[in-house]
Amino acid sequence: MVFRSKNTNPTSSMSDEQIANNFVEMHPPLTPSQALIEADRCYFCYDAPCTTACPTGIDIPKFIQQIRSDNIVGSARTILEENIMGGMCARVCPTEVLCEQACVRNSHEEKPVEIGLLQRHATDPVIGAGLQLFERSKNSEHRIAVVGAGPAGISCAHRLAMLGHEVVVFDANAKLGGLNEYGLAAYKTVDDFAQKEINYILDIGGISIESGIRVGIDLKLADLREKFDAVFLGIGLPQVNDLSLNRLEVDGVVDAVDYIAALRQTEKISSLPVGNNVVVIGGGMTAIDIAVQSKMLGAQSVTIAYRRGPDEMAASGFEQRYALTNGVAIQHWLTPKSLQVGEGRLIGVYFERGMADCGNGPSTSGDSVFLAADVMFKAIGQTIDWETLGDIPELVSHAATRIDVDENRRTSLDDVWAGGDCIVDGENLTVSAVQDGKVAAINIDRYLRQHKNQFPGASHD
Template identity: 50%
Template sequence: MSVDHDIQSKRLDAINILDNFSDIHPALTMKQALVASERCLFCYDAPCIQACPTQIDIPLFIKEINTGNAHGAAKEILSANILGGSCAKVCPTETLCEQVCVRNLKEQAPVNIALLQRYAIDHLDSSQAYPFTRDKNTGKHVAIVGAGPAGLACAHRLAQKGHRVTLYEAEKKSGGLNEYGIAQYKLLDNYAQEEINFVLKIGGITIQYETALGSDITLQELRNTHDAVFIAIGLNATNKLNISGEQFNGVEDAIDYISQLRQSTDMTDLPVGRRIIVIGAGMTAIDIAVQSKKLGAEDVSIVYRRNQESMGASDYEQELALKHEIHFIFNAQPYQILGNNKGVTHMQFKQTQYDTMGKLVATNDIIELPCDIIFKAIGQQFNIFPLANKDDPRPKLDKRGRIQVNSQFRTSLDDVYAGGDAIDGLDLVVEAVDHGNKAAAAIHQQLQD
């Protein structure tokens, strides 16, 4: 069966694009915030606090909103999570704090913690003094590699303690995942950069852009010129399908396209396929599928080799995809990609099933789907290249191939720490902030000894 390649820009006009990429969760009004805050039971030993990686005192900040002190609520949030604004928008609260909310029963919904957190941050009074102070300069200088959530959180905590911090960032902008990897409809209007500007107001932090570890500077050089080093370079190697046809034009990395979308000044100019296949089952798969529909794709399918219960994306994210008429195909394992000199035309999958031992196995039944573009959203790996200089001692890696750290986030090298997606974890923005906070405390302690 022949397939005409149908990849083009301007599938939708600017007005439709603007409408499609408006805020997915409009901010609460003051009245709505007061009503929502009334539902919080202000539990003693609240389970929501324990479920938050950064341990924000959720009942306290909600109580402050309820008493009309949104500014105080924002200060409470930011003291635990300096990126509390973006986390309120991108954090999967439905599987963290809101999931364990005592209100989360069949007959009622949990307290809307995410929107209340956003309300508080939005109402931080900028006319008042910066809510954090910087201690007297210690004369110590810390290098942080990567200006994403973990690096920024670590930098802010260290700067508060009076240490000088230099962030070494490989890209042209700071922000990491928040700037380059989050769905556009979740973080609008240059929010990531505005949040970074707020972080930098503490003072004592400088950023060197387009300076990549391994090519522009080595770990040993950083160790020689700084008192400690924190590695927060994230995941930077996309997993491969390792099947025939993966080399065809139209087989794309979902994260790369999301980055292109987020950096675009005119989303109508982005090339969009008519029939799109997304391989994966996590939040990135949902993000690229939904955004493809919002850009004008007609038919988008998410294909996953396991069953629906095994999906990494939360129930909320799955419902979001269904609202955008995304098709889900389960128990289908990538087999091969078909195409011609113009690019991909079809993708074949082998149906899978669980055997009597509960192991997933492929059958000989083939499913074939027509497509213009295939997005790979099957996860990323830690790329050892930045640490591969043969003349440098390098930190040990764990069984997953990420940097091995102890409970203090220290690597096998005494003066080198690591956090964020570069180490084993859940790969969440809020968890990366927690790593940065805790690593900063450990580094500060070491510098005091």
């Protein structure tokens, strides 16, 4: 799917076994003993900074104390009642810039409590055993359409189901989960956890799934608004940004998100084609993920080329260090200018070297830099697919790249809410998407109770 020509080295220099070993889990779970010892490091802070730093506001000291007192189910409930995807977030959250960055242990001994791993310790047994911790309220007889089965949509659907509503989730892909299933690096979530988590979440009931439906093409948003009492859009950013370069349609130039999706879905990782010399254009998590995975697959050299400096990279310092320790080179201040192509195949990329900001954005030095590459991954971000949403001109954004919402994640349309990567100020994090879905669901519920006033089964308290 990615490198059409078989002249590109289709197989890795590594053995299948080596590659499989490379893709073991990035952060293995804590053993029960490690978890107890780590839990004991929590000071049970008052008005804890970690909780404030968590986009979903999980009461972190409380769930850690529950681990300490051997109350794992209670601990999981504390986590999941704020973040139903607490299992996945425990694996993929950049904790080093969220909860763990805020831990007071940083001031005390420069080593935070391993909150992410403790969260996983609490949630894994409950999800593994399929133990349902939440019940549905009495049926409200309201129906809500959720578009997109990514973290935002699934979170919204679960909370709406809890609140007694009937939910239909529409998703374009064969499998549910959105970027949890198709986007995250393989070494961050192993053993098909994304699907296990989704199945656990959907077990609450009241949520039906319509897969393979592309809203905007197969089904218009206007129809959804007519048929449902409310609509939530968690549609992500399906359009990949492109570089303004010559001859992009050549063998060896690949969208990183496509390759990552293929990698997540393949039965045998070592069967994927891999370049010899790989160049990754971009500076975010996707760039790191594709670079590290290319290296793990056996690429000879992998270089991330980013147009600005390390501080401007969207990838966290931890992610950057992770790439470096995995043998990835990061070159800053390189802006791609043109491709060198021979016989229809990529040979290399010419860059212009920039210089540090003088206040007016990066300035160029005029120096030209050439990096030999048989594969170049584009990882410079994604945008919303306005074309498919074209039937709703009211749904505008001031930036025109994402959907505008208020603090309740409500769009300019009365009955449409949105969350996740597709909204303005979306943080491109699983955990933020989950929060968006939760906040929207709570607000949708309030809206329906106040304005539709047709809750035959609901109590009026």
